[in-house]
Amino acid sequence: MPRKQLNGRAIEVTDEGFLVNPSEWSEDLAPLLAKEIGIDNLTDAHWKVIRFMRSDFEAKGQIPSIRRMKNEGGIPTKELYELFPEGPAKKAAYVSGLGKPQGCV
Amino acid sequence: MxxxxxxxxxxxxxxxxxxxxxxxxxxxxxxxxxxxxxxxxxxxxxxxxxxxxxxxxxxKIKVATVGNPAMCVPSAMGPGLPTWMGALPGMSWFATSMMKKEMEKLDIPxxxxxxxxxxxxxxxxxxxxxxxxxxxxxxxxxxxxxxxxxxxxxxxxxxxxxxxxxx
The missing domain is CATH 3.40.1260.10 (DsrEFH-like)
Structure with a gap:
């Protein structure tokens, strides 16, 4: 697996740039990861998504689906698509330092 | 290529x-x-x-249990359901509720x-x-x-x- 330099740390990533180990993620990396996929400014609304994803992942051991983010995280689907356009589940997982989502919904 | x-x-x-x-x-x-x-x-x-x-x-969308040769019980890969049994009252309801339960587990709404x-x-x-x-x-x-x-x-x-x- 390749590594990339983020904030002076060499972090293991997949060929697509997703973090291999979610435990290597810290909040300071989120803005850098976001920039890579075209999100220049992380707003409070973005952080709400990121923090929910992280805490749900820790509790459940899997990346929450868009439905779960809506029903459990209180993040309306429409808003999620606006915050992370063209691939919300994938992009939010990317910024949150989680792997690539494998579910179909 | x-x-x-x-x-x-x-x-x-x-x-x-x-x-x-x-x-x-x-x-x-x-x-x-x-x-x-x-x-x-x-x-x-x-x-x-x-x-x-x-x-x-x-x-109210349901699974068709009649005319469905792939219909199995008690689970999707179990033994085939005899064709005539698919027509029994409640069969479609039963198959539908089973499938919905499985879908819910996968977070399919x-x-x-x-x-x-x-x-x-x-x-x-x-x-x-x-x-x-x-x-x-x-x-x-x-x-x-x-x-x-x-x-x-x-x-x-x-x-x-x-x-x-x-x-």
Whole structure:
């Protein structure tokens, strides 16, 4: 697996740039990861998504689906698509330092 | 063989023509999945598929246990259900509730909630004009997420420049 330099740390990533180990993620990396996929400014609304994803992942051991983010995280689907356009589940997982989502919904 | 990267799909229009649970879900999953990948998506409901977007039938979509040779009990890969048993009262209800339970585990929403999500994801949902006339329906019979009742000419217009998938 390749590594990339983020904030002076060499972090293991997949060929697509997703973090291999979610435990290597810290909040300071989120803005850098976001920039890579075209999100220049992380707003409070973005952080709400990121923090929910992280805490749900820790509790459940899997990346929450868009439905779960809506029903459990209180993040309306429409808003999620606006915050992370063209691939919300994938992009939010990317910024949150989680792997690539494998579910179909 | 070339190593050139295949061009990404940009737009899909999915026709949902069947009204059983297994007739409706593939179209919903593919439409929603398209939006999740940043692909523009239209869903066009026709014939019995139209049931899925009516207020009256949206949450009454069932698995067909009659005329379904792949029907198995007690689970999807269990022994085959004898054909005549599929017609027993309650069989379709039973198969439907079993399947819904499995889908819930995978976080696949019920039809109504799924349509809301697909709509909120930016996909467009259409009803087929010919079927609407045939079933004697009015715009009022449809879920608020339905963009409009369109004929086949309009369908091709909205589908222009993309892939068409018939389910």
């Amino acid at each position: 070339t190593n050139e990267k295949q061009e990404k799909i940009k737009k899909v229009s999915i026709v949902v023509s069947r009204g059983s649970l297994d007739g409706v879900y593939p179209g919903l999953i593919m439409g929603n999945g398209a939006r999740m990948e940043g692909i523009e998506a239209n869903l066009f409901f026709t014939f019995f598929g139209l049931h899925a977007i009516t207020k009256k039938k949206v949450n 019920p039809v109504g909630e799924f349509l809301e999500m697909i709509h909120d994801a930016g996909a467009k949902i259409y009803a087929c004009k010919a079927t609407v006339d045939m079933f004697h329906l009015t715009p009022d019979d449809f879920l608020p997420q339905v963009e409009g009742i369109i004929n086949v000419a309009k369908f091709y217009e909205v589908a222009a420049g993309g892939e068409i998938i018939f389910t």
